[in-house]
Amino acid sequence: MCSVCESEFGESSLPCMFFFTRGLFTTVAPTCSSPSNQIKTFLSKGLYYHILQLFTQLHLSAHYSIPFLLPSVIRASSSAQCHAFATQLHCFALKTAYHSEAVVSNSIITMYAKFSDVESARQVFDTSSHRDPITWNSLINCYLQNGCFEEALEVLKDAYLHGLVPKPELLASVVSVCGRKIGSRRIGTQIHALVVVDERIGQSVFLSTAFLDFYFRCDDYLMALRVFDGMEVKNEVSWTAMISGCIANQDYDEAFPCFRAMQAEGVFPNRVTSIALLQACAEPGFFKHGKEIHGYAFRRGFESCSTFSSALINMYCHCGESLHLAELIFEGTCCRDVVLWSSVIGSYSRRGDSHKALELFNKMRSEETEPNYVTFLAVISACTNISSLKCGCGLHGHVFKCGFSFSISVGNALINMYAKCGCLDGSRKIFQEMWNRDSVTWSSLINAYGLHGCGKQALHLFYEMRERGVKPDAITILAVLSACNHAGLVAEGQQIFKQVNADCKIPLTIEHYACLVDLLGRSGKLEDALEILKIMPMKPSARVWSSLVSACKLHGRLDIAEMLAPHLIRSEPNNAGNYTLLNMIYAEHGHWLDREQVKKAMKLQRLMKCYGFSRIEAGDESF
């Protein structure tokens, strides 16, 4: 048996004879058959130098097979991440002039694309004498894979002008990027127009699905529906794109009938369909569908996929009482990737079980899974919930060590964490050290100032933010109003509210109105607060009523409190706190009869006053 290609039979071939006679393989018997078999064996054993030797010999003997063999070896070496060997193969092609064959240069372009060496790929394209449609495709794909969207479009345009008709598969990739890239809507629509006008391109289910997804991502629901209805053939991917589109638009009532229609048409939902549907099942009222999808996926064997497990766990975590199921699935998943860990840690953190979230983070590290920035967001949030500065500082250190100091989101989470842990200096320092900031960064520090009663500084920062051209959003406004509220800056808060309301650029929500009403009430401007109640475009929430009644208590305005009392009780009939508040107001003014009535009403509702208590924690977690 030949020890190179391990074949049992075959006649002596030229290359093996050569190696044998030159003593390159003194232990090899010359019984190999074809060069391609030998290459396969060399590749599987990692004997790259021997492949180069073999190519040299084939070239010297003018063997015809090189233009056929070289591309497949280049492809194999790029799949195996052998950068150095792949570059040597390129050198070999240059030296032997095989690079002038389109099939060879195409494979070299694809190889450089895989190694993210866009410049080398471009150089090969520019110097190649024979370009076929695949050469153009390879370069466009190279740009797309490496995030160079503008360059990809330039080449696509060039190719079209050179008379090349782009393949639907290629256009599908381009359209897919258009949907994901902000500001590329026009290009996607132009490509759609081109496909409609130029009949040479032809229709394909891939391309139509890409357009369907594209229009959903552009929030053009009607166009998406037109594309979907116009599709002659629909496969599981097109149905999945339709279902995902409905879910992204929060149109859950449409997503499930679509899923039924898909099955009725005889199209089997795949793993991606199940994952997309699980997202919708996490919404209140759709949990029963989630169990159904779980059962279906179990039968189809999707459960072994970590992406699926992640979506499943997320769904069970969102459905409150099913956390034990989420835990069971998590324990039963053998391949836990960083997404799965982050998902579980995030779920515990959101539910307020911060200690469990931190414990899982430690477990994740002990299992040697590297956290990413989403993991840090989840675990920093957990630490913020328990206001543990010691734990937060430890996490900050980890963030630094793991190289996530440059992440804006992580920086924002740290600003919030330091503020909630009582360390305003920490928040300020993070803000100052951040290389890039977004509107959330500014909102976070404004909020931090507000929490610490530094209203003036919060306002100053808000003005600076606007001067620097960073657009505030609804949350920034809420943070500023809240800061004004904490610091008693009534005039400033009122002015900002008026400005934002007049601009109409930022939609004001019930929270903004509640904050303003609270601000006015606390400062004794109860009549102004009542005016706001009249003009607000939404129904006042229980929080608005209770903050106003509290303000009445603070400023001794029994008259207004009595007027508001029925609204307060109606907004939250089962909240004992509201009755207690009224009790106290009546008692303070000596209205004992009214007080008795409130007490009776409380009894009637079988409500008990909840007494405050301090919780003693077992101990701080160590990091």
Add this chain to the structure above:
DNA sequence: TCTCCAGTCC
């Protein structure tokens, strides 16, 4: 070749 999972500020 198109479709899918975790997320900071209130």
